């Protein structure tokens with residue numbers, strides 16, 4: 299979402315050109331207009347104006363300038379700025395021989411006042427070399443992306459829903475190594491990319507989103523749910539990628555599954571729980587997790603049982619929506635004892651989107667189209683769950699005798 303002030307300026311006078319002012323003079327770059335998400339600018343043209351270079355590869359397109367290096371995950375709203383992965387208000391798009399990126403990248407990331415290299419003037423759509431007075435630099439980091447204040451949203455959803463998206467792993471915990479992922483990508487990168495896309499989809503539908511992380515950082519397992527999904531949070535969704543250890547035929551196994559919390563039931567569910575729980579070793583205060591690994595509190599009262607029932611319903615909706623976009627098998631709704639769900643005090647699920655040890659699943663999870671499809675399916679399921687939740691609470695509040 300474009301920050302409100304910038305959106306207003308763009309709305310009153312849609313800019314046709316970006317002006318880049320430097321020692322090389324003023325260079326005008328035509329903008330590509332789009333119906334939604336604001337104008338796009340050619341990265342090749344931008345690089346020429348900045349005296350930089352563009353290097354594309356299969357997945358990432360890198361812009362190198364004197365002020366820094368920016369890697370775009372083509373087809374997604376993600377740009378890596380140094381070590382931070384940042385969200386833009388719209389996706390980058392490949393057109394011809396160039397990647398086109400949202401103008402907001404120029405206004406908010408390149409001209410970030412912290413960088414002190416470029417200065418942005420929204421009124422004239424001008425990027426000027428050198429640090430100027432900080433103005434109109436909007437934070438792009440989405441700790442909370444929001445759209446509150448309306449009573450009924452398109453599609454009949456009640457306003458004010460909040461969902462927490464938890465991209466698995468991060469920082470020194472890479473998750474699984476991503477055997478068939480493109481070079482350098484690991485589970486933590488894929489969960490973050492898809493997680494940010496899910497957040498963007500939900501935001502479009504008026505659902506407020508809290509992210510446990512928007513960058514490549516580590517959040518303790520035991521803190522993810524209780525800290526980021528509290529009493530006003532309707533659902534906690536943890537996103538992961540499955541993998542198998544080497545054994546005969548292991549690369550043939552594929553498909554998607556969604557878990558809700560329980561004592562692990564099957565040997566396979568226990569394996570997945572063990573794998574995801576092993577991230578505890580990276581936690582800075584592991585005692586937080588150890589204190590709460592018992593399941594007893596979960597079943598102490600009816601509310602816990604109710605949360606489990608709702609979690610199961612959310613999990614089955616996610617499975618059926620994923621089935622529409624995933625060509626691997628639907629491995630079903632499962633139960634296991636995940637540490638990240640164990641500390642949750644709200645309905646919560648954990649999605650394993652596919653196996654990085656299977657070539658087809660890995661491709662689905664790392665291509666821009668595949669990530670967009672997976673994210674859209676997960677977001678559709680979450681909205682369907684919230685609609686069901688609205689209905690249930692409406693029934694409850696309409697009194698007895700119903």
Ligand SMILES: [Zn+2]
Nearest residue numbers: 466473538539
């Ligand atoms: Zn994982």
